[in-house]
Amino acid sequence: MGQERRSVNQHILKALKEGCGDELVERFLRELIFLEANNEGHWKETYKERLATISKNWGARDED
Amino acid sequence: MRIEKIKTANYRQLRNIELSFPVDGNDLAIVIGRNKAGKTNILNAINWCLYGDEPHLSLESDRLPLPNLELIQAKEDAQLERVTVELTISADDREEILVQRTGFFSINKETKKVVDQGSELTVTIPDEEEGARLLEDAKAEDYVERLFPRNLREFFFFDGERLDRYFREETPQKIRHAVFSVSQIDLLQAVEQKLSELLNDLRREAGRSNPKIDQIQKTLEEKTGKLTQTEQRIGELSDQLTIAKDKIKELEDKLRGIPDVNKLQSEIDRLTLKRDEKTKLRNDKTKEKQNVLFEGGMTIIVWDEIQKAINLIKEKKRKREIPPTIDTRTLENILKDGSCHICGRDLDKEAEETLLKLLEEIKLTAEIGRALLLMENGLADVDEKGRDLRRRILAITKELDSYNRDIEEGEKQIDELRKRISGYDSGKVTDWYNEYRRFEHARDQSQKTLTLLQVLHKSVEGDIARLNEELKAELKKEGRFKILKRQLEFCGSAFNATKQVKKNIMDQTRQMIEDETKKTFFDLMWDKDTYGNIRIDENYSIHLIHAMGYECLGTTSAAERELLALSFTLALHAISNFNAPIFIDTPVARVDDVNREDFAKVLADLGSNKEIVLLLTPTEYSREISSILDVKSHNRYELKRSADETKLEVLRYA
């Protein structure tokens, strides 16, 4: 489209990788950070939608 | 990212100028101009174009309207006048981006009064399909914000004076904020905040059909809010504490060797009061001595006479001559009666005469006797005082000597104290001491409150963890909350991870900036042996450590301060995602001759990695400086005002 996307500092991405302790959490946060960087509106729906999708796989290991 | 060209139309004294900065090897450009030629307004023009404001206006420019004065004077019709500044920017090997701001001004043709009617920002970006696309209004502003974030602009465009004042004015708060923005931790912060909100939403959803969960959720929300508040307050207090500590240090340096004038003055006042009291006592004692001497002295002068009188009275008393033994009344009665009361005979003339004579003699003797007796007490009094006189004189003299010694000692002490405070502007010193004590108090208060808040923080964190466990247990009980529970847990993990990552990044970024600043500073520094280290502590205070181990930021030269500020800025650029140009107005004006060339070499070399544009006065651009800079610079302009000061000419030198 040509709209300028604000790139995210590599240090943050690296810190996420090292500090999250979970691949899914890392992926989730990475997506959210890029969302923030590009300041796209209606964040709540997007957040909820991403959460619902990613947490499906995460939850399986924790349930009785 | 580079600014390729700056074009202005009717912007202040830069009526119609075009400055282009093509790269040819080194990326150093120089613009020379006298004061008021418009150099600083080049910075203002860039800021106005990007952000709509002019942060570097001089007092004089601030009083003048934005449109060029010639334009205002020539105004004949009522149409709006336009002022335009256009920046051509190239970003990371892509095609050029045009950022343009146009301001509209109505100018009254009679009064020449100028009214700002607002401005428009447009950004023209290359577009694969359409060739070029125009962004306007909010979209244009967003775009500019991404190119040159407003909150970071002070690290791209700044004047040399600010470079010198950098670490005097930049509180740790501002530096932390810069680190925050540059490292994009604001993104994490936004995510954290939104995840928190999302968590609350999820809990509320669960709470809607289960009162217990609802209760837990409400309490969690409350506690989370409290935690955020506490963290904010802790942040504020930490900043306050840092400011107080820095200020205390600054004042300690200022006050080193200077006495607490206020305290000394109080001591002087106390000693003066004491001296005055002693002086009064001495004066009273002096009067007492004078009295004793006066009265006693008179006695001593006629001591022989007094002793004779005393002895005379003693003798007469011993001989019973006084008091008189003959009663004169008896004789008077005998004379009156004309007959003797003893033998009863009538008095003849001879007897009468004898008795009269006797009576006269007795009367006189009686009178004298009475007088002598009357004298007796007075004589006893002066005799006693006379005998005691020497002792009294010596005793009083001793006391007087003691007072005199005390007074002399007091005056000596007062003199010494006065000497200690003379030569100081006591008003100023008192102000400094008062400020010092205020900040000490503030520091102690902040520390106390901070400790309490940290305890509270821990306690609330504990509560939240416990509540989360309770919530987890409740959700587990109800099968229908399986998905919600999963989402809550995941979201909670993500939230906690965000917080932890944020802290890690802050620490890492601070460390990286410290390392980069140090590296750059020591690479560029001409006198490498003087300094040992640079440290940015966890409160974002910058410390420059001498090779001998002590802090010396307050005592470095202007050149070294500017170099440190520049190194810090370059570190921010390196760590941040923005490879932005640096514009510096009058970079070497405050640097003394000794270090000027060194600093010029540093600036010249910077152009190998980054676009550097220097705005210099002819005085700065001396032969020595130009010989250093010209070698590295292919873009040189001179802003020249005409002789009548009405026109500005831009001369380009190859």
Place this chain on the structure above:
Amino acid sequence: MPESGKFPDRLYVDKKDIELYEKLRGESFFKKRDNKDLFLIAMVYGHKADGRQKLSSREGYVRAEYLKSRDWALINAICLSIEGTDVLGDGERVFSIVEECAHGGIQLLVGELNAIQYGSYDKHFEKKILDLLGEIGLG
């Protein structure tokens, strides 16, 4: 106190001496002294130096009612030493004697004052008295 009526109601000084008494008050040692004190010290000075002088003019200076017992002691002791006990019966004579002593004495005092550095009469007088105390065996 002697009976009133036997003595004049005041002590007199020579008119010319008023100026001298005022001069005396210029020195701090005598500054706060009243007429009586100044008269008495002039009197003892005049007597000691054997400097009695008859008054050529008279001006009242000290009211007799202000004389205290120790003042009378000095006056009478002086008169006793000059004219013997009989003088004590003659109040007018007593006053006349001491007036003459004072008339001579004030001139001596002022002369002494002029010979000394201004402001140092205290020390001078103190030394004089301490020396005298030594001489009479009280020092």
